[in-house]
Structures are given as structure tokens and as C-alpha cells.
Amino acid sequence: MAAARGGFRLVTGGRGLSSPARRLGDDPSRLSPRQEAEEQVPHRRHPGISNLKTIRLPDALSQGVRLLLEQSPIRRLEDGARELSDFLWSRKRAVEDRELRARAQRLWERLAGSAERTRTEEGSGAQGDQRKEERLQERVLAELRRTTYRWKPISYDEQLSKVYMAARLDGGYAAVTRVLHEIKKRVPEFQPRTLLDFGSGTGTVTWASRQAWGGSLREYLCVDSSAAMHQTAEFLMRGGSDADTEQVSGVYFRHFLPVSPKVKFDVAVSAYSLSELPTLAERLHVVETLWRKTESFLVLIENGTKEGHQILMEARDVVLKTKDKDPGARVYAPCPHDLTCPKLLGKTPLPCNFTQAYQPLPFTWNASVKSEKFSYVVLRRGPREEEEEEESERWPRIVQPILCRPRHVHVHLCCADGALRHAVLSPRKSGRDLYRQARCSDWGDRLPADGIAGRGEPSAPGEESTARWPGDSPEER
Secondary structure: OHHHOOOOEEOOOOOOOOOOOOOOOOOHHHOOHHHHHHHHOOHHHOOOOOOOOOEEOOHHHHHHHHHHHHHOOOOOHHHHHHHHHHHHHHOOOOOOHHHHHHHHHHHHHHHHHHHHHOOOOOOOOHHHHHHHHHHHHHHHHHHHHHHOOOOOOOOOOHHHHHHHHHHHHHHHHHHHHHHHHHHHHHOOOOOOOEEEEEOOOOOHHHHHHHHHHOOOOOEEEEEOOOHHHHHHHHHHHOOOOOOOOOOOOOEEEEOOOOOOOOOOEEEEEEEOOHHHOOOHHHHHHHHHHHHHOEEEEEEEEEEOOHHHHHHHHHHHHHHHHHHHOOOOOEEEEOOOOOOOOHHHOOOOOOOOOEEEEEEOOOOOOOOOOEEEEEEEEEEEOOOOOOHHHHHHOOOOEEOOOOEEEOOEEEEEEEOOOOOEEEEEEOHHHHOHHHHHHHHHOOOOOEOOEEOOOOOOOOOOOOOOOOOOOOOOOHHHO
16 A cells, blocks of 8 residues: 555545555454445545535425415515625624724824824914814724724515525525535434524525434424514425425424523534624624534534634634533534634635535526535534544545646645645555545545645745655655
């Protein structure tokens, strides 16, 4: 196995390759049934792949959307859907009072300094000083009004809820399905019975979780402040009719999170909802509440923008700060570590985001296939049960599109030591198995290799790579 050279261990399953938990030199007769089954997994289906092909909405959900819009058509639905999508994508967090005061202070000092260096005609004395101070205040306020983002809450009434459904239901469903699929694939024995959906909206999380664990889920608690959103979601879950027959059973709608600390859920999800909260304090309070009510997995999803990624990093840090009281708290995905996101350490912070292709709702203005760009973080509670599980959680994540070239590929990885690295893999230098796995992978997948510390430039300033890929030594060049 050529890829075993160079200080790291290949732990994947191509034909005749070692299974994820198998080390070089293991006795084949001592492999578990699961490891033996993985012995013949082809490279294109290696255990690090979590991306899905083009996602399609359930037929019952598409039918419900069509019937709802037929019963109550919306004028200029296409324009409204596009405007709302653009607004939600470009939305920023509300500026905190502390940050606003700091900006005002910096502006005051800068403008006051320039005013001192120029002559004024107001004259000297108390009256002239007061006039200058008033003018300075007006300039500061005018500059703040011009440069400060004006955050406003969105009130979803009956019409706006339907516009949101037309604009965001399909993309949101694709992102949630992609994230839940990764949990299901990596932990196939996990069979949740209860699910909490904070900011449930039109019910995309319920449909996606039903697709992933429909056989085991018995209770869905949907929490949203909008009664119109609840009505829209309930209509869709009834298959587009007012009859008692439900496409999804066991769904309960609430306007507030459960108060009792005894009420907990196997999975808690917040998809595109934290950005709807006005202040940092409210967001962190909601995240803390969701984590307290989580038995196994907490899933957070936002837009794949700088703002969305930053919101998730705030939530991630809050949960990790509880590790003293809750040692089992850890990041499960997409990060292979609990350290600071390396994409925030560079001179220009970048969002960590991923994409998922999907077939949108069959409106005339939609393309046949669209792509949803999103950021997410999955937090898990509980100790690692096996050494195999601990090893697989440290596999590096592919954080950019793979660049395939003849006989070599360029991959950008987020590694278990908290660094971003760029590696060039080829059959001769990296081994045929690792090269083929990388070539069959996609943006967002994990590369099943242990102990990777790749060649190339780390993204954080001054950070150096200590380990080397096979082929980095002079003898192998």
C-alpha cells in the first residue's frame, strides 16, 4: 500500500483496501463484520463521501405547494419571491449597541482631530465651542446613519408566508437534507424518536428529517412565532387538503420553546432562524436553550455568507464553553476539530460554506437544477463509543471545489490540527488509493486519511506545516 508511506495512515475502503478502523498490519481474521463489509467498497463510495446528487422534493410536498397557490394565488409571486430571496441572502446581523457606541467614538475622535487642524470662522469662546460641538455631533450622526445597517424584523403574515414558501422551501429542504444525511450515514445506528425544530417556518426540517429517519421519529415539535407559517406548514403536511389525513403524523406546533428542563429531544435543529433574532444576547440564549434540550445532535444551518458563518461560529463557541460542565460536548461536523475556525484567522476572513444541487419547485422562472450555498455546524453530546468513531471524526474536510488535472488533483483541506492546507495528490507520490478517493470526492466530503498535515500554504499567518505528504522528501521527488 503505497499511500502508507510519509507519516500518515490511509483508512479508507477501496476494493481490497483497509476499512476505516483498520491499521497497517492488522490481523484480517479479527475484523468486525462491519469492517469486512467495507473491504470491497469502491473508491467512488468511500466512507468520507457525504454529498448527495441532485435532491428532489417529495411528491406530496410539491403537490401541497401547487394546491395552496391554486387556492389562494399571489399577485406578482415571481417578483416577490426573488426580492425576498435577495433580501434574506444579503441580510446582516443587527449592530449591537456596544459596537455602535464604539463606532461613534472613533468617528468623533477622527472628525474632532481634523476640525482642530483647520481654521473655523465661529470664533473662540464658549459659544463658538458649543457651536463646533453641535456641528460635530451632526456629522457623526449623519455618518452613522449612512454606514450602519438598518436591521428590521420580518413579520410573516399569510401572504408573505406563501412568498417565503415559493422562494425558500426547496433550497432550505436541500440544505437540511444534505446535513441530516451526513449524520445518518456516519451514525447508521442512531434512530431518533423526537425532534425539535426551532424557527420551523414552512416545515422543511420536518420533511427532511422524515426522509432521513421516518421509520423511527414519533414526535416533531415545530416552534415558530408566526401563526401564518404554522398554518402553511400544517396545510402542506396534510397533503394540500383540509382533511384529517396527514402525510406527516406526530407534528405539534408551538409559538415558544418548552420551558420545562425535563423536556428533551434526540435531535434539535435551527435552520435559517438564528439570523432572525435581533441581538447577540438573544441568539446565544436560544442556542444555550437548544443545547440544554438536546440529547444527541444539535444542527444549526444558515446562509453561506460571512454573516451566516459568523452567527454559527458564535453559537459553536457558546456550546464549546460548556465543556467543563459537559465533557461530551464537541463539534461533529463540518470541522474535524474544536479549535477556532481557520477561515477566520487570515487577513481576510472567509465563510466556510458548502453547496447542494436540487430540483426547485416547478415554477416557470426556475431553472431545472439550482444550487443552495449554506453554512452549518453539527454539535454532538456524549462520549465517543469506539476508537474507530474517534478516528473518523478527525478526517480532514474538503472546503473548496476540487481541481482535477491529468494525473493529479488539488484539494484544500481543513485538518484536525485546526489548519487549512492545500495538497496536490498524484498516484505516484500519494498512492493510487488516496488519489482516486480524492478524485471521486467533492466539496464538503471528508478525505479518509489519518494524520494529514498537507503541503502548501496554511491560511493562518505564520503557521507552518510540520508533517509532510508522501513525495515531499527529496528521495521521492
